[in-house]
Amino acid sequence: VTAREAAGGRAAPRFIGVDVGGTKVAAALVRDGQTHHRVEHPTDVANGQRLLDGIEVAVGEVIAHCGPPTGVGIGVPSQIDYASGQVIDSVNIPLAGVSLRQELGRRFRVPVYVDNDANCAALAEAFAVGARHLVMLTLGTGVGGGLVLGGSIYRGASGLGAELGHITIDADGPECPGNCPNRGCVEALCSGPALERDATELGRERPHSRLGELVREHDRVTGHQAVALARAGDPDALAVLGRLGRYLGVTIATVLNAFEPDLLVLGGGLSRAADLFLDTARREAHARALPSILARSELALACTGADAGVLGAGLLAAQEEGVAGETG
Amino acid sequence: VTAREAAGGRAAPRFIGVDVGGTKVAAALVRDGQTHHRVEHPTDVANGQRLLDGIEVAVGEVIAHCGPPTGVGIGVPSQIDYASGQVIDSVNIPLAGVSLRQELGRRFRVPVYVDNDANCAALAEAFAVGARHLVMLTLGTGVGGGLVLGGSIYRGASGLGAELGHITIDADGPECPGNCPNRGCVEALCSGPALERDATELGRERPHSRLGELVREHDRVTGHQAVALARAGDPDALAVLGRLGRYLGVTIATVLNAFEPDLLVLGGGLSRAADLFLDTARREAHARALPSILARSELALACTGADAGVLGAGLLAAQEEGVAGETG
Numbered sequence: 194v195t196a197r198e199a200a201g202g203r204a205a206p207r208f209i210g211v212d213v214g215g216t217k218v219a220a221a222l223v224r225d226g227q228t229h230h231r232v233e234h235p236t237d238v239a240n241g242q243r244l245l246d247g248i249e250v251a252v253g254e255v256i257a258h259c260g261p262p263t264g265v266g267i268g269v270p271s272q273i274d275y276a277s278g279q280v281i282d283s284v285n286i287p288l289a290g291v292s293l294r295q296e297l298g299r300r301f302r303v304p305v306y307v308d309n310d311a312n313c314a315a316l317a318e319a320f321a322v323g324a325r326h327l328v329m330l331t332l333g334t335g336v337g338g339g340l341v342l343g344g345s346i347y348r349g350a351s352g353l354g355a356e357l358g359h360i361t362i363d364a365d366g367p368e369c370p371g372n373c374p375n376r377g378c379v380e381a382l383c384s385g386p387a388l389e390r391d392a393t394e395l396g397r398e399r400p401h402s403r404l405g406e407l408v409r410e411h412d413r414v415t416g417h418q419a420v421a422l423a424r425a426g427d428p429d430a431l432a433v434l435g436r437l438g439r440y441l442g443v444t445i446a447t448v449l450n451a452f453e454p455d456l457l458v459l460g461g462g463l464s465r466a467a468d469l470f471l472d473t474a475r476r477e478a479h480a481r482a483l484p485s486i487l488a489r490s491e492l493a494l495a496c497t498g499a500d501a502g503v504l505g506a507g508l509l510a511a512q513e514e515g516v517a518g519e520t521g
Numbered sequence: 522v523t524a525r526e527a528a529g530g531r532a533a534p535r536f537i538g539v540d541v542g543g544t545k546v547a548a549a550l551v552r553d554g555q556t557h558h559r560v561e562h563p564t565d566v567a568n569g570q571r572l573l574d575g576i577e578v579a580v581g582e583v584i585a586h587c588g589p590p591t592g593v594g595i596g597v598p599s600q601i602d603y604a605s606g607q608v609i610d611s612v613n614i615p616l617a618g619v620s621l622r623q624e625l626g627r628r629f630r631v632p633v634y635v636d637n638d639a640n641c642a643a644l645a646e647a648f649a650v651g652a653r654h655l656v657m658l659t660l661g662t663g664v665g666g667g668l669v670l671g672g673s674i675y676r677g678a679s680g681l682g683a684e685l686g687h688i689t690i691d692a693d694g695p696e697c698p699g700n701c702p703n704r705g706c707v708e709a710l711c712s713g714p715a716l717e718r719d720a721t722e723l724g725r726e727r728p729h730s731r732l733g734e735l736v737r738e739h740d741r742v743t744g745h746q747a748v749a750l751a752r753a754g755d756p757d758a759l760a761v762l763g764r765l766g767r768y769l770g771v772t773i774a775t776v777l778n779a780f781e782p783d784l785l786v787l788g789g790g791l792s793r794a795a796d797l798f799l800d801t802a803r804r805e806a807h808a809r810a811l812p813s814i815l816a817r818s819e820l821a822l823a824c825t826g827a828d829a830g831v832l833g834a835g836l837l838a839a840q841e842e843g844v845a846g847e848t849g
C-alpha cells in the first residue's frame with residue numbers, strides 16, 4: 194500500500210518542522226527523514242507577538258509549496274511545559290509566559306507540539322543513526338542537553354528536564370554565565386563564554402603572549418580568536434582549549450555512567466572546533482567512565498548539521514501523531 | 522471479575538521478589554504492593570554456585586508457603602546485562618560472569634528477571650508513592666542509583682546505566698573508594714567510606730579533638746563513630762557530615778536538572794543519619810538547581826525501608842509479565 198492508501202484514501206500525513214533560534218526562524222516540510230521546501234528568516238525579537246507572526250509567515254511559505262500539514266513541530270531555545278506548550282523560561286527570545294502551543298494551534302488549525310530545541314536536535318540525530326538511547330550535548334553560547342531514551346524524547350515530569358548544561362562537574366568551579374544559579378556546571382566550563390573567560394584570563398596573566406596582545410588591544414579574547422590562535426599552534430590558546438576538553442571529558446564520563454546511551458552526540462557551534470579538544474575529552478572520559486559502559490557506548494559529532502532543529506521538530510510532530518515510530 | 526477469573530480460571534498470577542545483598546538473601550511473595558511470607562538467610566559468598574543454591578533455598582521456602590510463582594524478580598548489587606540476565610561486574614558478591622537469569626530460570630522453571638538492586642528499590646518507591654518519574658540514590662558503602670522514568674525502570678542501552686554514584690561532581694576530588702576509576706564522583710564524596718576518610722583525616726589534623734582521640738586509639742574513625750559524635754554535638758564530626766551534606770546538595774541539584782523527576786528519594790544505610798546532613802544538602806541544592814525545576818520536584822527519604830529490594834524485584838517481575846502497569 195502507498196502512504197496515501199494507508200491513510201484511508203486521504204492525503205498522506207505531512208509534517209512541518211520549525212526551528213526558532215535567537216537569530217533566525219527556519220521551517221520546512223519533514224519527509225523521509227529529510228527537510229524539503231526549507232525557508233529561513235531573521236528572528237524578529239521585538240516582542241512575542243512579532244515572533245509568533247514570523248513563525249506563521251515561515252510556516253505559511255512552506256504550506257504554499259506543499260499544502261496544509263497534518264501537524265507542526267516547533268523547537269525553541271526555552272524551557273517548555275510540554276503538555277500545555279507554555280514557555281516557562283526563555284532567555285534569548287521573548288517568549289517567556291507565552292502559550293505557544295495554543296497560540297500557534299489556533300493559527301494553524303492542526304496539532305502543534307512545542308519542545309526545547311536541544312530535545313528536537315537529539316531526536317533528529319537518533320532517527321538519523323537509528324539509535325534507541327541517545328544523549329546530545331549542544332555546545333555553544335549555552336550548553337543544551339537532549340535525551341532520547343527508549344526511542345522517544347525524555348523531558349522530565351513536565352518538560353523542564355534534560356538540562357545537561359547545568360549539571361555540576363566541578364563543585365567549586367566558576368559561576369555559570371547563563372541564566373542559572375549554579376557554579377561549575379557544564380555551561381560554566383565548556384561553553385563559548387567559558388572559552389572567552391579562560392582565554393582572556395590567561396591573556397591577562399601573560400601580557401606578552403598572543404592572547405595577552407589581544408587583551409591589551411580589545412580588553413578581551415573572543416572565542417573565535419582563541420580557536421583561530423589554537424589552529425595556528427599558539428600554545429596558550431591550545432592550553433585553554435585543552436582545559437575545555439578535559440572538562441568536556443569529565444562531562445562525557447558522567448553522561449555515560451548515568452545513561453549508558455548507544456550514542457553520545459556533540460553538536461552546537463563550538464563542536465566545529467572539536468579537532469582542538471575532542472582527543473583530550475576522549476582521553477579524560479576513558480580515564481573516568483565505568484569500563485563496562487565505555488565498551489558499549491559510542492561518541493560522535495552531530496551528523497544532521499544545521500537541519501537538526503527543523504528535522505527534529507518535524508519528527509516530533511510525526512511521532513506524537515503516531516506516524517513515525519520510535520527511533521532505533 | 523476476580524483475579525482468578527481474569528487469569529482464565531487458573532490461579533491468580535503470583536510473583537516472588539528476591540534481594541541478594543552482601544550479607545543476606547531475602548525473599549518474599551509480593552502482592553498488593555506488600556511483601557508476604559518473607560524469609561531471610563545469610564549470603565553464602567564462598568562462590569557463585571553456593572550463592573545460587575542459597576537463592577534457590579530462600580525462594581523454595583516462600584513457595585512452600587504460597588505455591589509456585591508466575592515469575593521471580595531478583596535484585597543484586599551488580600552490573601547486569603538486562604536482556605540476557607548475565608552479571609557483567611560484581612564487587613561484593615561472587616557473581617561476575619554468571620548467567621543469573623538462565624541459571625535460575627532453569628531451577629525455577631518460570632520467567633526470571635534480574636536487575637540491579639538500586640533499580641529495584643527505585644521501582645518499589647515509585648509504586649509506593651505513585652510517582653511516574655523518580656530518581657533514587659542509595660547512600661551506603663557504595664552509592665547506587667535507580668531511575669524510574671515514565672513509569673518503568675530506565676537502565677540504559679543494555680542495563681548498565683543509572684550509575685549515579687559515579688557521576689562526577691568535583692572534577693579534581695578524591696579517588697572513588699569503589700571499583701570505579703573516577704575521582705570526585707558521588708561515591709567518593711557522599712558514601713560511608715568517604716565519611717570515614719574525611720573524619721579520619723580531620724582527626725589526624727586535630728589530634729586533641731574527639732576525632733583525633735579515635736585516630737590515636739584505632740588509627741581511624743568509622744562512619745558509625747563519626748555519626749555518633751555528630752549526634753552528641755561534636756563540632757568536628759558535624760563539620761565532616763556538613764561537608765558530605767554539601768556535596769549531596771550538589772548531587773541533588775545535578776539530578777534535578779538532568780531528570781526533572783516528580784520525586785528524588787534518598788535511601789541506603791547512610792540515609793538513617795540524614796538528620797545530620799539533609800538540611801545542608803537541601804540548602805546547597807536550592808542554591809544551585811534551576812528554579813523552575815526546583816519548584817516542581819520533591820525530595821524525600823525512602824519509605825519502603827528494608828523491604829525496598831524484595832518489593833521492587835517482585836514488582837519488576839509483575840511489570841515484565843504485564844500484571845503490574847506503569848507506576849504513577
